[in-house]
């Protein structure tokens with residue numbers, strides 16, 4: 240498997256992915272979210288609405304600029320809609336093709352299965368990059384026209400880059416689930432359950448950290464108190480936190496390096512698991 | 524170098540699903556230039572064996588080599604294949620489907636367009652290449668499948684029931700195409716089919732599989748000859764009563780019973796057809812038909828797989 244051949248597979252998978260109706264629809268949604276981000280910020284920044292005794296306009300005065308519009312666009316993009324598309328497209332490109340038996344047709348060729356997996360993941364990366372690129376262009380141009388050019392460009396650009404990595408991680412997780420469950424619907428549900436499980440784990444840790452703050456618990460835990468303290472620190476490493484690593488773009492949130500490290504780990508583990516299971520799979 | 528080159532060698536191939544063995548200890552040798560028929564009743568294990576050969580499913584046991592290459596990924600370089608019904612990305616055009624297949628076949632993008640034009644022309648689909656694959660008829664899908672299998676000029680073509688679901692014209696077209704690929708393009712062909720007349724017409728060697736086991740293997744004419752201990756003729760005459768009387772009087776034959784079109788079916792035990800004719804004439808019976816019964820691959824198949 241040469242890099243040239245891998246590149247050709249990636250191009251072929253990208254061509255295939257972008258010709259899917261769902262991928263095009265998702266691109267449209269990404270553009271729309273960006274437009275909505277600019278428009279919402281522009282409307283509010285000129286608003287005479289009063290909140291807690293201050294006008295919204297004055298509250299926003301500092302932050303109503305093009306990068307802020309891009310940031311709003313990123314929030315809108317990520318709250319549920321685009322990640323759902325990432326999961327759906329990953330499911331379609333692996334589990335869907337397994338069901339439709341087109342995966343078999345491609346693997347009748349002298350190509351190792353892991354190379355196909357990497358090509359599909361790369362194609363999803365191209366699509367994720369395209370959604371972010373489209374959103375960036377729309378948000379930046381619209382924001383500069385309507386709101387002005389100043390602001391934290393570098394931080395917001397970092398946010399878009401981080402979001403790219405987070406979505407790539409989500410795609411890797413979905414591909415792994417797809418190899419395990421073999422169905423599109425099963426993959427969507429399975430990935431969702433995985434994320435929900437992570438959230439529950441997070442709540443469990445929250446509860447533990449509350450316990451760890453109670454003196455009576457600490458004394459009765461005795462020599463094991465270090466376990467409590469240690470477990471509590473695990474929260475930023477959990478999958479939901481890793482996939483939310485891009486949230487550092489928010490002025491209210493710091494960049495959490497643990498979440499990025501965890502994202503890298505989860506992504507590699509998911510890809511390795513998917514490749515391993517795919518290698519031993521009986522293709523119909 | 525002794526003997527012809529081996530295109531496909533299968534040794535002790537076994538695949539079990541749970542406790543049921545779909546293919547058991549299968550040994551096959553296909554030589555370069557063969558058109559090899561792979562026969563067997565429904566559920567005999569043909570598709571399972573083909574999947575194993577192509578590395579689509581795991582083998583429980585055994586070895587497969589294609590032109591001497593054992594590594595499944597590398598071995599597939601020399602192979603084009605259709606397994607059961609070919610599947611396509613239905614929302615894409617026939618041509619785009621082939622473009623994707625070219626990438627997987629390792630054909631450079633510079634060479635891809637000419638290669639696609641070549642295979643489309645070979646199967647007669649050039650005019651419909653821009654249509655969505657999902658809108659193709661069954662016959663067109665089968666032909667597009669063959670076109671895809673031909674990408675990259677494979678030396679071995681493995682076809683699993685390529686005429687499945689085709690109309691009579693479609694079957695004839697596929698048969699002619701396969702024959703021309705073998706003769707004109709020198710491609711070795713391994714073809715599974717239930718159409719025994721077709722197989723007899725195009726294959727030089729066959730294997731017959733039942734319940735995963737190899738029941739018979741060899742040259743088509745040898746198989747037919749070796750399983751024909753007695754030869755039969757059908758005799759007809761205007762004077763049926765006279766014919767019956769004469770036949771019962773002649774020694775060296777055995778009357779089997781009524782044949783087709785009012786003729787009588789006779790086994791030739793010691794006489795041959797010409798001698799029988801002479802004996803009947805001697806007894807004053809005017810023979811108006813003496814039809815030698817030729818056995819077909821179908822007869823062999825039905826005997827072997829009972």
Ligand SMILES: Nc1ncnc2c1ncn2[C@@H]1O[C@H](COP(=O)(O)OP(=O)(O)OP(=O)(O)O)[C@@H](O)[C@H]1O
Pocket residue numbers: 540544545563564565566567568569570571572
């Ligand atoms: N994935 C599977 N799981 C369990 N059993 C299977 C599987 N695939 C095939 N089999 C079994 O293996 C046996 C052989 O099936 P196969 O499809 O190879 O037969 P075939 O010779 O191709 O038949 P046909 O002429 O109907 O296509 C059958 O009994 C079938 O039920």
Ligand SMILES: [Mg+2]
Pocket residue numbers: 569570571607683
């Ligand atoms: Mg079959």
